[in-house]
Amino acid sequence: MSQKIRIKLKSYDHSLVDKSAERIVKTVKTTGAVVSGPIPLPTHKRIFTVNRSTFVNKKSREQFQLSSFKRLIDIYSANPKTIDSLMKLELPSGVEVEIK
Numbered sequence: 001m002s003q004k005i006r007i008k009l010k011s012y013d014h015s016l017v018d019k020s021a022e023r024i025v026k027t028v029k030t031t032g033a034v035v036s037g038p039i040p041l042p043t044h045k046r047i048f049t050v051n052r053s054t055f056v057n058k059k060s061r062e063q064f065q066l067s068s069f070k071r072l073i074d075i076y077s078a079n080p081k082t083i084d085s086l087m088k089l090e091l092p093s094g095v096e097v098e099i100k
Contacts, residue, residue, distance in 0.1 A: 041070035
């Protein structure tokens with residue numbers, strides 16, 4: 001059963017993404033599969049500019065930034081034990097996981 005599994009992790013907190021990726025790599029290596037990654041993908045930054053007051057002082061503004069961090073993990077030569085261990089793995093609630 002030689003297949004490639006690609007896991008994408010996404011979060012607004014970089015430490016949660018790194019801890020989750022480290023945990024996934026550790027569990028996959030214990031089952032004997034080959035792991036490539038975690039590969040950091042570019043950080044997506046959304047910047048919002050808001051007026052500080054409602055009607056006056058147009059020049060007085062505030063900026064807010066929302067960054068999303070992504071990691072990519074590829075798993076080669078996965079066996080059924082690897083897939084079972086990935087399904088049982090509990091990750092923090094702030095991390096979005098996509099498995100292909």
